[in-house]
Amino acid sequence: MRKKRNNKITFPPVYMIDAREIRAVTAVLKKGPLSGFVGDASADFFGGPVVKRFESAFAKKFKVRHVVSFNSATTALHGAVVALSIGPGDEVIVPPYTMSASATAVLMNGAVPIFADIDPDTFCIDPKSVEKKITKRTKAVMMVNLFGQTGHMGALLALAKKHKLSVIEDNAQSAGATWQGQYTGTVGDIGVFSFNVHKQIQSGEGGVLVTNNKTFALRAQLARNHGESVVPGMPGYAAGPIFGSNYRMTEVTAAIAEVQLSKLDFLNRKRVALANRLTRKLSNIPGLTPPHIPKGNTHVYYSYIMKMDAKKLGISRAELVAKLQKLGFPIGAGYVKPLYLLPLFQKKQAFNATHFPFDYDGMTQEYRKGICPVTERMHEQELIGTDVCQHPYTAAHIDAFADAMREVIAAAKKK
Ligand SMILES: Cc1ncc(COP(=O)(O)O)c(C=O)c1O
Numbered sequence: 001m002r003k004k005r006n007n008k009i010t011f012p013p014v015y016m017i018d019a020r021e022i023r024a025v026t027a028v029l030k031k032g033p034l035s036g037f038v039g040d041a042s043a044d045f046f047g048g049p050v051v052k053r054f055e056s057a058f059a060k061k062f063k064v065r066h067v068v069s070f071n072s073a074t075t076a077l078h079g080a081v082v083a084l085s086i087g088p089g090d091e092v093i094v095p096p097y098t099m100s101a102s103a104t105a106v107l108m109n110g111a112v113p114i115f116a117d118i119d120p121d122t123f124c125i126d127p128k129s130v131e132k133k134i135t136k137r138t139k140a141v142m143m144v145n146l147f148g149q150t151g152h153m154g155a156l157l158a159l160a161k162k163h164k165l166s167v168i169e170d171n172a173q174s175a176g177a178t179w180q181g182q183y184t185g186t187v188g189d190i191g192v193f194s195f196n197v198h199k200q201i202q203s204g205e206g207g208v209l210v211t212n213n214k215t216f217a218l219r220a221q222l223a224r225n226h227g228e229s230v231v232p233g234m235p236g237y238a239a240g241p242i243f244g245s246n247y248r249m250t251e252v253t254a255a256i257a258e259v260q261l262s263k264l265d266f267l268n269r270k271r272v273a274l275a276n277r278l279t280r281k282l283s284n285i286p287g288l289t290p291p292h293i294p295k296g297n298t299h300v301y302y303s304y305i306m307k308m309d310a311k312k313l314g315i316s317r318a319e320l321v322a323k324l325q326k327l328g329f330p331i332g333a334g335y336v337k338p339l340y341l342l343p344l345f346q347k348k349q350a351f352n353a354t355h356f357p358f359d360y361d362g363m364t365q366e367y368r369k370g371i372c373p374v375t376e377r378m379h380e381q382e383l384i385g386t387d388v389c390q391h392p393y394t395a396a397h398i399d400a401f402a403d404a405m406r407e408v409i410a411a412a413k414k415k
Pocket of ligand 1: 072073074075098099101102144170172173193194195196205206207
């Protein structure tokens, strides 16, 4: 009976665009311009009307003073590094368990990412490991709010204060999550959000940088729009030239992002309800640990991540995942390879064969296997994750997933 129900459940690709986004885009297409940015010292330097309207709506929603839209979170992260004046000879402490851009944004400005290990409960950077990596070259630390929530932010902020470090939040995966009642992404000096196609809200590509610091916001706005060619005319800009690029958001993208923003709370409420149901359904399975949410955090479940103990469950991770995948459930083992194991770091080759900035100005980096043992253990042995908690999936999807998980584990135990 149960098997039959599982077979009926399918997980079609998630696509959340409807008539509202189509209307908003059509309005832009009919009227134009498709991009409102110009490259001189005028109000248009900061973008077109829809970009500005979207930035204002985002600032209001997230209760943050400055919002600077970008064409991705990757470019926004680079904007953050530029805004904080971090460059060659500087170090930024980052977690290795994250999408590669969290670390490569640092390299893009000629600074070096230093990897600190993660906490085994939240999977976010562990302040205790960060403390061991601080040197006189450290300028900032990055909290990547991974899978839908932040980590031990209080301890990280205290550490940053003690050592006078800036805090960058990569909040690409956690739009709408909170820490101590404040939206994650708005807690550190600068935060970054993503609207790529996989995120809670999406505009195909896109991102924003948020900050309460006026100087950082202006530097990010300059970095976004070829700062080097307009600096002399920019009102109020005193800190010297900025080497920028074209990181501008189009009016079409902003129109989609604006509508999506209005759906964020609804989409997150659904994710949370489904995730809570899944946690209830998976409780009391010895060897399976549902997501841990530290006191003071709310989680928005970009991904529903569990830990498993193969011995206690009586089944290997590979077998459990393969069996569930075969039944049609979206589940995977581990997340991304710890970043320092990527060829970029192993070969220390960012700018051809120069080994810059890894070996530079008396510094040399070692990106050995084993430098972040918790990350490696999570990735290689313990972590499993699923995307069953997204809209438009339903309680029936959750129940089918949980039933299948229990059945596969029970069958393995009988063997
Ligand atoms: C944690 C994290 N940081 C940064 C990014 C980069 O986002 P984008 O694709 O918008 O550049 C992603 C995207 O997957 C991410 O998950």
